Amino acid sequence: xxxxxxxxILEVGARDGLQNEPQTIPAAVKIDFINLxxxxxxxxxxxxxxxxxxxxxxxxxxxxxxxxxxxxPGVRYEALVPNLKGFERALAAGVKEISIFGAASExxxxxNINCSIAESLERFAPVCEAAxxxxxxxxxxxxxxxxxPFEGDISLDVIADVSAKLYQMGCYEIALGDTIGTGTPxxxxxxxxAVAKYVPVENLAAHFHDTYGQALANLYAVLExxxxxxxxxxxxxxxxxxxxxxxxxxxxxxxxxxxxxxxIETGVDFDRAVDASKFVSDALGREIGSRAGLATLRKRS
Ligand code: HMG
Ligand code: MG
Numbered sequence: 019x020x021x022x023x024x025x026x027i028l029e030v031g032a033r034d035g036l037q038n039e040p041q042t043i044p045a046a047v048k049i050d051f052i053n054l055x056x057x058x059x060x061x062x063x064x065x066x067x068x069x070x071x072x073x074x075x076x077x078x079x080x081x082x083x084x085x086x087x088x089x090x091p092g093v094r095y096e097a098l099v100p101n102l103k104g105f106e107r108a109l110a111a112g113v114k115e116i117s118i119f120g121a122a123s124e125x126x127x128x129x130n131i132n133c134s135i136a137e138s139l140e141r142f143a144p145v146c147e148a149a150x151x152x153x154x155x156x157x158x159x160x161x162x163x164x165x166x167p168f169e170g171d172i173s174l175d176v177i178a179d180v181s182a183k184l185y186q187m188g189c190y191e192i193a194l195g196d197t198i199g200t201g202t203p204x205x206x207x208x209x210x211x212a213v214a215k216y217v218p219v220e221n222l223a224a225h226f227h228d229t230y231g232q233a234l235a236n237l238y239a240v241l242e243x244x245x246x247x248x249x250x251x252x253x254x255x256x257x258x259x260x261x262x263x264x265x266x267x268x269x270x271x272x273x274x275x276x277x278x279x280x281x282i283e284t285g286v287d288f289d290r291a292v293d294a295s296k297f298v299s300d301a302l303g304r305e306i307g308s309r310a311g312l313a314t315l316r317k318r319s
Pocket of ligand 2: 034195197227267
């Protein structure tokens with residue numbers, strides 16, 4: 019299949035990235051960071067999560083963050099919601115788009131959201147119903163599609179089944195999560211082929227972490243399958259609390275550089291993305307975490 023002409027990027031650094039930071043990050047820093055992201059041309063920004071603050075303290079201020087940012091018209095500000103309680107908090111905060119998130123691995127589901135896969139689907143159904151009533155769009159995420167920190171390889175049938183059930187429940191898009199970044203390109207292709215039998219490829223997104231440095235290659239492989247929505251994280255922020263050593267999502271700057279080289283439109287300004295990356299890296303007291311961002315900063319100086 020030919021590569022897509024354009025790709026939509028969902029920037030997840032402010033959520034998937036910052037959720038793993040052990041240091042307290044003031045809401046004001048998150049707000050400034052998201053305001054910079056909003057000026058890059060990104061059309062989708064995951065700004066937070068309405069999850070248990072005991073489990074993920076870093077996301078406890080998501081309402082404050084949403085209230086504080088300058089919402090640019092045309093940009094979609096999205097958040098994770100694990101259950102009805104999270105939905106109510108998101109609704110009260112004024113969120114218009116949410117993600118429910120399950121897993122294709124029983125052990126990961128238990129660790130991450132404290133229930134089995136079947137129980138998670140039972141929890142998500144009323145969230146989808148409530149969202150529909152309030153005109154809120156729901157995305158579904160499936161973790162561990164290219165490996166689980168507890169169970170290793172996950173059956174393609176289970177991945178396809180969970181994806182199909184979320185899609186049937188009303189999720190307009192299914193994000194396929196290589197949560198611990200262990201995938202490789204042919205495996206990624208096979209996985210997308212398996213899911214695409216049940217969910218149209220136009221409704222799939224690739225959410226790949228980069229632990230083993232394979233994420234760009236994996237993305238290229240699934241672009242060839244027709245996937246045209248990519249989750250990425252500025253500066254490659256992030257990790258996985260349940261997988262020792264797992265690193266962040268593929269870095270947005272690296273994805274932008276690759277897509278530009280392939281002649282694929284994103285509408286995102288690379289230099290502004292690097293500026294946002296520099297801002298957040300400085301705020302966290304570390305060097306910028308993307309190869310393309312680092313190379314650009316060296317060239318600038
Ligand atoms: P639980 O303990 O089973 O929940 O957690 P519960 O319903 O028994 O409630 C226990 C307590 O939590 C109660 O409070 C509830 O009110 C409270 P208490 O009475 O003890 O004071 N509570 C909440 N508080 C605020 N917001 C809520 C909420 N729900 C319950 N929404 C639960 C179940 C799902 C809530 C919990 O396990 C949880 O929050 N998990 C989220 C973990 C998480 O955020 N992980 C990271 C995101 S997933 C990810 O990164 C993967 C992804 O990027 C894709 C990929 O890479 O593959 C998306
Ligand atoms: Mg993730």
